[in-house]
Amino acid sequence: TADKYTYLRRNPNFKELTQDDIKFFASILPANGLIIDNEEDLIPYNVDWMKKYRGRSRLVAKPKTTHQVSQILKYCNENKLAVVPQGGNTGLVGGGVPVFDEIVLNTNNMNQIRSFDPVSGILVCDAGCILEVLDNYLAEQGYTMPLDLGAKGSCHIGGNVATNAGGLRLLRYGSLHGTVLGLEAVLPDGTILDNLSTLRKDNTGYDIKQLFIGSEGTLGVITGVSILTPPKPKAVNVAVLGVNTFQNVQNAFVMSKNKLSEILSAFEFWDSDALKLLKAHNIQGKNLPLKDNYPFYVLIEISGSNKYHDDDKLQNFLEELLTNEIVNDGVVAQDETQISALWSLREGIPEACSKTGAVYKYDISIPLSVFYQMAEDIRNRLRSAGVLGEDKPVSNVVAYGHVGDGNIHLNITAKSYDPEVTNLIEPYIYEWTEQHNGSISAEHGLGLMKANYLRYSKSSSMISIMKQIKQSIDPNGIMNPYKFLPTQ
Ligand code: FAD
Ligand code: 2HG
Ligand code: ZN
Numbered sequence: 001t002a003d004k005y006t007y008l009r010r011n012p013n014f015k016e017l018t019q020d021d022i023k024f025f026a027s028i029l030p031a032n033g034l035i036i037d038n039e040e041d042l043i044p045y046n047v048d049w050m051k052k053y054r055g056r057s058r059l060v061a062k063p064k065t066t067h068q069v070s071q072i073l074k075y076c077n078e079n080k081l082a083v084v085p086q087g088g089n090t091g092l093v094g095g096g097v098p099v100f101d102e103i104v105l106n107t108n109n110m111n112q113i114r115s116f117d118p119v120s121g122i123l124v125c126d127a128g129c130i131l132e133v134l135d136n137y138l139a140e141q142g143y144t145m146p147l148d149l150g151a152k153g154s155c156h157i158g159g160n161v162a163t164n165a166g167g168l169r170l171l172r173y174g175s176l177h178g179t180v181l182g183l184e185a186v187l188p189d190g191t192i193l194d195n196l197s198t199l200r201k202d203n204t205g206y207d208i209k210q211l212f213i214g215s216e217g218t219l220g221v222i223t224g225v226s227i228l229t230p231p232k233p234k235a236v237n238v239a240v241l242g243v244n245t246f247q248n249v250q251n252a253f254v255m256s257k258n259k260l261s262e263i264l265s266a267f268e269f270w271d272s273d274a275l276k277l278l279k280a281h282n283i284q285g286k287n288l289p290l291k292d293n294y295p296f297y298v299l300i301e302i303s304g305s306n307k308y309h310d311d312d313k314l315q316n317f318l319e320e321l322l323t324n325e326i327v328n329d330g331v332v333a334q335d336e337t338q339i340s341a342l343w344s345l346r347e348g349i350p351e352a353c354s355k356t357g358a359v360y361k362y363d364i365s366i367p368l369s370v371f372y373q374m375a376e377d378i379r380n381r382l383r384s385a386g387v388l389g390e391d392k393p394v395s396n397v398v399a400y401g402h403v404g405d406g407n408i409h410l411n412i413t414a415k416s417y418d419p420e421v422t423n424l425i426e427p428y429i430y431e432w433t434e435q436h437n438g439s440i441s442a443e444h445g446l447g448l449m450k451a452n453y454l455r456y457s458k459s460s461s462m463i464s465i466m467k468q469i470k471q472s473i474d475p476n477g478i479m480n481p482y483k484f485l486p487t488q
Contacts, residue, residue, distance in 0.1 A: 005448065008482055010100040014082045017058050017101065021081065025061055028071050033109060035060040045104045048097045049090050049151075050359060052417065053448060055098025057084070064109045066184060066192055066223040072105060073221065073478075074190025082478050083188075085217035087128065087159025090151035092361050093447025095216045096159065099482045105221060107158050113137060114224065122181060122198045124226045127158025144232040146173035150347040158222045164214030166443035168346075171404035172265040172303065173230055176213050183209040184224030188474045196226045211469065216445050217480040219473045233265070233303035235310045238342045239318060242294035242329035246372040249296050251326045253368070253403055256300055259317045263310050266301035270400035271375065274349050277398060277413070281355045283348035289331045298327070298403070299346050349400050349411070356395055356413035360422070362429055364408050366438035371408050374432060375399035378410060378425065385424050393418050407442035430456040446484045454486055 015021075025034055035041050036059050045060045047053070063069045076083050082102040089096050089106075098104060107128030114124040118141050125134060132152040135145045147160060149167040159165075161183065164176050173179060182197030195209050212222055243249050249269055256264050272295050275288065290297075304310040314332060321327040333339040353359045366374060379397045382388035388397065394414045401409040410429070414421055430440050434456040441450055441457070454463055467485060470477075 005099070007488070008099060011082070011477070011481060013080060013476075014102075014478070014481070015080045017081065017103070021075075021079065022059065024075055025059065025072070028068055029061060029063060033062045033064060033068075035062075045086060045089065045106060046097055048092075048094055050092065050354060050361070052358070053094035053097050053099075055084075056101055057098040057104050058101060060104040060106055062106045062109045066110075066186065069105065069110075069186045069221050069223050070190040070192050073186050073188055076103065076478055077188045077190065077476055080476055080478065082481050083221075084480050085158075085162065085221045087156030087162070088130065088151065088154040090155045091159065091163060091447060092363070092444045093441070093449040095163070095445055095447030095449075095480065095483050099448060102481065107156050107221075107223075110158075110223060116141065116143075117198070118142075120198070120200075121229045121231065122226060123229050124182075124196055124198065124224065125157060126224055127161070127222045128156050131155050131157055131160060138229055139232055142232055143229045146179040146228065146230055147176065150350055157225050157227070161213055161222055161225055162215060162217055163445045164443070166402065166405060166407065168266050168268065168301075168402070170402065171267060176227075177210060179228050180209060180213055180225060181228055182226035183212055183222055185209075185212050185220045185222045187220045188476065188479050192223075193220070196224050198226050200228065214445065216447060216484050218470060218484045219479060234305045235307035236265075236301065236303045236339060237307075237311055237314055237333055238302075238339045239300045239314060239330055239332045240288070240290065240342050240345065241298045241300070241318075241321070241327040241331075242290045243296040243298055243327050244294060246296060248326045249298055249372075249403060250368050252298055252300075252321055255321065255326065256317065259320065260300070260302055260313060263302040263304040263313065264300070264404075265303035266299065267404035268299040268346050268401070269403045270297050270346065270349055271295060271372075271398065273396050273398045274352070274400045275345075277352040277355070277396060278345060278348055281352045283344075283352045288345060290329045294328060297345075299342060301343075346400070349398065349409075353396075353398055353411040353413050357415045358413070358417045360410075360412040360414065360417075360425060361444070362410040362412075362425075362440075363442050363444040364410070364429070364433050364438055364440065365406050365442040366408060366433060366436050368403065368406055370436050371403070371406075372399060374408060374429075374436075375410055377432065378412070378429065381428065382412075382421075382424060387421055387424065393421050402442075405442070427453060427456070433457070448483050451482070451484050452486050452488045
């Protein structure tokens with residue numbers, strides 16, 4: 001594991017895997033449901049997307065059914081074997097890979113759609129369904145998933161729910177806390193919690209599913225998801241704008257809410273450093289059809305039902321922005337291909353940032369009034385410390401994100417993970433966030449990366465009740481240890 005996790009020691013209460021354990025797993029799982037001791041085959045499950053975190057699990061279990069998940073967890077709990085639930089392994093905080101030798105329980109083989117009601121739009125499916133596969137399935141029925149992320153081709157809906165992923169459509173459809181109607185989850189002792197409700201309204205008792213949404217695998221394994229899906233918009237269009245100041249990015253946002261109103265479905269931004277990396281790594285950037293280089297770019301998506309009316313509205317809105325010099329340039333997609341090309345600029349930024357070697361990712365909620373000041377403060381700090389610039393350890397500080405949700409992504413690209421650089425950024429960035437009443441995780445979660453920084457966003461009484469909940473559901477602490485809640 002890169003970075004500064006050397007303080008962590010393997011919890012000696014957890015048992016090490018034995019031949020008897022392996023025999024047990026082999027007895028309940030089919031041959032394609034088990035990977036044991038083959039280093040090369042284990043790597044994709046032991047290493048995260050950023051190649052920043054690396055565990056050394058000896059065993060990956062890939063159950064097909066909820067019953068098998070229940071058998072696995074019951075056995076692990078009785079034998080004090082630690083477990084890491086894993087979906088598509090696209091998480092960005094080191095939560096989905098083991099720290100030491102925890103068993104990986106991967107949901108790849110749990111990929112069945114259980115039901116879809118074309119009247120209510122409610123989908124019930126296994127946790128291991130890939131987000132894009134679900135979206136393609138729904139498209140055939142005239143519906144769409146209420147969330148969309150750059151990782152849609154790999155991430156699982158169970159992983160999305162476990163992280164409470166936000167993504168590119170949150171502005172329009174809200175968070176998973178609203179769209180998820182029910183969950184099926186297996187507790188560490190093997191109990192199957194059947195809460196796969198397909199009701200929009202249900203006020204009977206504590207809403208337990210909400211605890212699992214964003215619990216990052218620390219309370220149990222989500223095995224099934226019931227989710228409300230919206231109709232697929234018939235008319236979609238995208239514009240990308242060049243903007244000279246962040247104040248004008250905010251002005252454009254306010255105007256878009258007023259003028260585009262019900263058809264506004266995304267309001268994203270990135271800065272010139274992001275575009276520089278897109279260009280450098282040949283990820284679409286060189287095709288940006290704007291005349292000049294601007295400090296900021298904004299992507300606006302509209303989704304409605306009447307192409308003629310919606311395009312007209314967008315065109316008038318853009319003209320108003322240009323006339324009032326809120327934006328300096330703009331391009332509107334003319335067809336589906338151009339819509340995807342413009343979106344791929346925005347969605348390509350995480351990949352472009354990962355090409356330098358190492359990338360420090362921060363995912364912060366803060367008021368829009370200080371949104372970009374954060375990026376500038378970090379740049380100044382790294383520059384004054386002499387570590388930012390050509391031939392320096394840090395090459396770029398890139399800012400982009402979901403303006404519509406008040407969520408900035410800072411990606412600090414470097415040649416390699418360097419403790420000196422880490423210490424310059426952390427805890428500074430978390431202190432900065434706290435001082436500006438923000439959250440240190442808007443959507444990616446805490447994982448291993450931020451477990452010990454939770455206090456910057458939650459009070460000690462909140463953390464204490466979280467610990468009580470964890471203790472009552474997972475008294476042996478086998479579910480995703482060392483992550484999420486503070487260990488120090
Ligand atoms: P994993 O990475 O496998 O796991 C993530 C966490 O959930 C881990 O803690 C794991 O233990 C737990 N977990 C996984 N499955 C289960 C389960 N069935 N039961 C219990 N716990 C489970 N995130 C956003 O919010 N918005 C974005 O726009 C966004 N864009 C991204 C773009 C890219 C290119 C990448 C690489 C990532 C992006 N992410 C984004 C990060 C995001 O967290 C994930 O893409 C996604 O939500 C994780 O799903 P996954 O199946 O890969 O989960
Ligand atoms: C996005 O919005 C994702 O593109 C990823 O949340 C952000 O990689 C990141 O930092
Ligand atoms: Zn994001």
